[in-house]
Amino acid sequence: MAGHSKWANIKHKKKKEDKRRGKLFSKLSKKIAVAAREGGGDPEMNSDLRMAIQKAKDNNMPKDNIQRAVDRGTGNLDGVDYERIIYEGYAPAGIALYLDLMSDNRNRTASEIRHILSKRGGNLGEEGCVAWMFDRKGQLIIDRTEEDVDEDEVMMSALEAGAEDITIEEDMIEIISLPSDLEEVRETMEEDGYKFDSGDVVMLPQNIIKLDDKSDAKKVLKVIDALEDHDDVQDVYANFDIPDEIMEEIETEEE
Template structure:
């Protein structure tokens, strides 16, 4: 999940958190293994691995699991070899989809995703068909349901840390930073006493598509659920925005 859509709504995420915990650990292990294989197993010398490990820690992944994933990536443990794949396409209501995957079988993954998208009124597109709609940015999230913060103080701390954009909402605070400055910004704000529920480099949509038809909005959310549940999908980025009133109606029906 990412972008500025209501899909990033923390309340909506938490309903699925327990169900996805085991699957999440598996996906995080894949990412760590791939980063270790591509850039070496020393996080001090491999910033991409360091970021993957931090994400695993943010999600309370045990240290032993993290080390096993590193060892698989460096060849110290036997395991399946995964490759990184990017797929692009469209979902219901014409929303753009940018999918970050790690798979051990490119043909199988492509076939499964093509079938899944077609079932939900979407389709895979050619390379580059939607990538231009997104920008690669560093993102830090403060979960306001877990901690109490002073908005003005967070704003000041984030700006001093180099934030480009700050979105303050009822349940979350999103801080956008240039990717190269993400680690330093996080360290700076942690020194100010802030804790983050997540911090990663993500694809942020430059413009959003409002999905204000309830039926279409449900189709989009159903597709996002299916994509996130797919074993090979690491991240799903989209440019849709569901208005608050529609999101509230859909949550009441769950």
């Protein structure tokens, strides 16, 4: 089973608890607009746009919002021009961070991300400093709290569809594929009757740092929360794991 599954589960729970839907839609709109600008407004001919639209649909973004984002990207509607930026750095305890952003002002964004990290014990690094620690993969998530599925059957369906790996947790099932196979795996499994909470191309850590110290775990989570709260940050990828008992203690303290 994949060693990164705990972090996927943490992100899954955070997503379900996230009430900042307006901010989420804004980030999804940027992703759609950039994909449309770079590859055209026809999702049938633009796989990046197709996946960005699917991600928006997974998060219940209204069709009108999706179309407006496409139109902004293709120039049919006036709007701000965003560019995709990748930043790399470190959180406390030596945790590697790989950040995917969409920004209309590279200098402003770099300054703000650097401030977020330095204020919380992290730092922004040079290009390539941590990218080698991550692999680009397709990821599908089945929410087990919403979907009652048989573990053996979903595993068989995923493998027959072309998945590389399946991780089964109490709350979710994570299915990993090559990026180029993501859409085919999803479509094949949907034909088998499975529904997905999310599906995207992600950066998965090759090796995991286990945070056994609660203080370090809290510091890292605070950095992640601050980064994810930034308007320009699309995704945060990191190479850590927090033991269940420590995560439960942290969650209890925050209630």
